[in-house]
């Protein structure tokens with residue numbers, strides 16, 4: 502039996518948005534696993550939320566756009582899972598701790614943490630605004646690291662848990678014209694593989710998931726939607742990418758690259774001289790004619 506009562510709490514996040522900051526759906530069926538997905542209002546995170554809900558996982562969905570999260574929660578309510586939405590700017594330095602404390606106070610134990618929220622900024626580094634540089638580092642690196650550090654101890658003590666860190670094929674080489682973004686994703690790969698090794702006997706798995714170019718709102722926000730990588734080589738569908746990621750995390754794979762062509766591309770990088778690899782990376786990031 503479903504109980505579709507919807508309540509809304511003012512949870513005073515570090516930055517407010519013009520929507521209910523938290524909407525809670527109380528539904529009869531409760532699965533044993535709760536999945537926290539950052540960046541669930543669009544793109545890959547949105548598709549991942551659908552896959553987890555289909556497999557009857559309870560969800561905590563986080564992004565700035567509370568209205569989109571509420572819409573997604575309504576769509577997913579047919580799966581009879583418990584869904585919380587939290588409208589929060591995860592690029593605020595206090596946001597990870599705020600989110601953790603909020604879920605603790607609600608008695609929510611996170612079994613699967615999906616660090617998916619991220620953004621890139623296109624352009625020459627010297628001309629980039631400081632806030633855009635630091636914003637990428639904050640969201641893509643600091644928030645991901647802090648959320649992992651906050652939720653990991655409980656997983657270790659339960660000897661069970663999964664962490665999925667969404668990096669990118671961008672993380673395997675330097676990225677002229679998106680220097681900071683590529684470097685943040687290199688951090689995510691290195692960090693995730695290292696802690697996956699540290700946690701190998703703990704019952705907790707860490708999966709670093711690397712999509713290549715994907716059809717989402719990412720490229721438009723970054724300003725690289727007219728580049729060769731998107732225009733000439735084409736982007737994968739978000740649904741397909743999310744499915745690859747979902748499988749990888751459920752199999753507990755340490756590193757997974759979405760799409761055979763992306764995997765081949767990443768493997769090929771090993772054999773090229775670094776200067777050449779960087780030059781090719783710049784070429785694909787230049788605007789298509």
Ligand SMILES: NC(=O)c1ccc[n+]([C@@H]2O[C@H](COP(=O)([O-])OP(=O)(O)OC[C@H]3O[C@@H](n4cnc5c(N)ncnc54)[C@H](OP(=O)(O)O)[C@@H]3O)[C@@H](O)[C@H]2O)c1
Nearest residue numbers: 540542543544545564565566591619669714715717718719
């Ligand atoms: N698309 C690609 O080509 C591509 C390729 C490789 C890797 N990736 C990675 O895949 C991940 C998902 O990206 P996507 O392609 O799905 O991009 P997207 O469509 O732009 O979605 C990004 C998600 O992150 C959320 N987000 C952005 N800034 C946020 C903030 N400050 N606080 C909270 N949430 C925030 C967005 O929601 P709000 O705007 O509502 O906050 C949205 O839900 C990212 O880590 C990205 O780097 C993407």
